[in-house]
Amino acid sequence: MKKILASLALFSAMWVAAPSFAADAITASAASATMEAVVEVAVSVQNTAAAIAAPVMTVNKGDNSWLFVATALVILMSIPGLALFYGGLVRSKNMLSVLMQVFSIFSLISVLWVIYGYSLAFTEGNAFFGSTSKILLKGVTPDSIAATFNKGIGISELIYIAFQGAFAAITCGLIVGSFAERIKFSALLVFCVLWFTFSYLPIAHMVWYWAGPDAYTSAAAATAAAATAGFLFQDGALDFAGGTVVHINAAVAGLIGSYFVGKRIGYGRDPMTPHSLTMTMIGASLLWFGWFGFNAGSALEANGTAALAFVNTWVAPAAAAMTWLLIEWLWKGKPSLLGAASGAVSGLVVITPAAGFVGVGGGLVMGVIAGAAGLWGVHGLKRLLGADDSLDVFGVHGVCGIVGAILTGVFASPDLGGTGVWDYVSNGVAASYSIIDQVKIQALGVLVTIAWSGTVAVVAYKLVDITIGLRVKEDEEREGLDVSSHGEKAYNN
Known part of the structure; x- marks a missing residue:
């Protein structure tokens, strides 16, 4: 021309x-x-x-506004959502300890995220870690712009930092449920620092870091830009909002922790029923509410993809809750509130990696599968593993996170109503999509996450155990962590 x-x-x-x-x-x-x-x-x-x-990147105030809301919703998932969900499931003598653990972990990880977490996860470095170029958010100003998924459209980097920081905080908080009611508070905090640094940050970088769409101006430019991305992003792994980064990552660390810390005194012999399913119901509802920010916010824009993720986050957990409830009803003769709430969380987990990639029909099917998979994870797999995973972190988040990651490769296919894979050079959906090839890529992402998180968790638990010890004394556990660890009670009758 x-x-x-x-x-x-x-x-x-x-x-x-x-x-x-x-x-x-x-x-x-x-x-x-x-x-x-x-x-x-x-x-x-x-x-x-x-x-x-190469259009000049500008900030869209509507997208910015949506990210403010989404970030607040994700924070709501941790405090009070996750804290109340977990707290209601433990015995009353440990209620306050769980609230304290989730609240403190949220605060600790938020601080570490600003100091070095964001820099190591979301700056260009190598395939596994970012750099130290933005330690203490060096160089980030109110005018700094972070890329979205459309060329020329950005959001304020500061709100993107907060959004991703909330993800990091709730991921570490999820681990608490695996060894609730018997871990030392100091040991938990030290473990979280180690695991956050050497597991969460590299996996977040591997899955989510890339140069942004504006770098993909030609085939040659795309090849150069892809070479700077995280390891699993380069491989083509799809994870819309954290199936690998959040759920599988945390679940593996939690399961290993349940082995290292050991079973609760009286486990399998004494009744350990939840002390307040009312609190658990409130917590599950807050989790579901906040999850709209978690999934739809991951579109980074207030657009049709965010709307798709929003609807999937509504439908999939509803289908999972009904599936769990109906199976339990047929199996045990009575449907339970705990089953319905657990089913909803299973559906939320399974749709997380797929929310913006699969059609509503695919999301519905994934929700049904998650209801059955979560139920098996809690009742069948748990017995096979022989672990005292107190609040079934692996049974729900691990199992449904794995199922969701794999099924994303299936239902993202345009032939099944999915969005396919976007080609940023042509700025359109890629011409071909192979379910088999994408499932292989998804499976690799799952295996890498399990291996990486598991290895880091083993080393971190062992270091903490040989230095300060992981578990409280037997008399302190019998008394309850509320009083023995914090000198307070959740309830003063």
């Missing part, structure tokens, strides 16, 4: 100047001016083409 315009301009100049050859009326300076005009036209065309290829 540039050559055509330049040729036309040159031809026009020659046509105008043609009579001068007969009349000898055009001077050398006039010819020079004509050539300068031709060059200006060519340069103008080049600048216009460059502007079209």
Whole structure:
């Protein structure tokens, strides 16, 4: 196009100047001016083409506003949502300890995220870790812009930092449920620092870090940009809102922790029924409410993809809750509130990696599968593993996180109503989609997450155990952690 315009301009100049050859009326300076005009036209065309290829990134105030709301919703999931959900499931003598653990972990990880977490997870480094270029958010100002998933559209980097920090905080909080009622408070905090640094941050970087859509201007540019992305992002793994980064990652660490800390005194012999299913119901409802920010917010824009994720976050857990409830009803003769709440959480977990990639029909099917898978994880797999995973973190988050990650590869297919994979060079959906190939990629992401989180967890638990010890004394456990660890009671009757 540039050559055509330049040729036309040159031809026009020659046509105008043609009579001068007969009349000898055009001077050398006039010819020079004509050539300068031709060059200006060519340069103008080049600048216009460059502007079209690489639009200037600007912040959309509507997208920014949505991220403010979504971030607050994710924070609500941790405190009070997760705290109340877990707290209601333990015995009354340990209620306050669980609230304290979740609240303190949220605060601790929020601080660490600002100091070094964001920098190591979301800056360019290598395939596994970012750099230290934004330690203490160095260089981030109110004018800093973070990329979204559309070219030329950005959001304020500060709200993106807060959004991702809330993800990190709730991931570490999830682990608490695996060894509730018997871990030392100090041991828990030290473990979280180690695991957050060496497991959460690298996996978040591997799955989610990339240069942004504006870097994908051509095939060559795309290859160069992809080379700077995280390991699993380079491989093509799909994880919309954290099936691997959050759920599988935390569940594996929790399961290993339940082995290291050991079973509760009287486990399998004494009744350990939840002391307040009312609190658990409130917590589950707050989790579901906040999860709309968790999933729909991960679109990073207030657009159709966010709407798809929102609807899937509504439908999938509803289907999972009803599936769990109906199976339990047929199996035990009575449907339980705990079963319905656990089913809803199973559905929320399974749809997390898929929320913006699968159609509503696919989300509905995934919810039904999650209800059955979560029920098996809590009642069947738990017995096979022989672990005292107190609040079934692995049975729900691990099992349904794995199922969700794999099924994302299936239902993201356009043939099944999914969105397919976006080609940022052509700025459209990729021409072909192979379910088998994508499922293989998803499976690799699951295996890498299990292996990485498991290895870090084993080393971290062992270090804590040989230094300060993981478990409270037997008499302290019998008394309850509320009083023995914190000198308070959740209830003063």
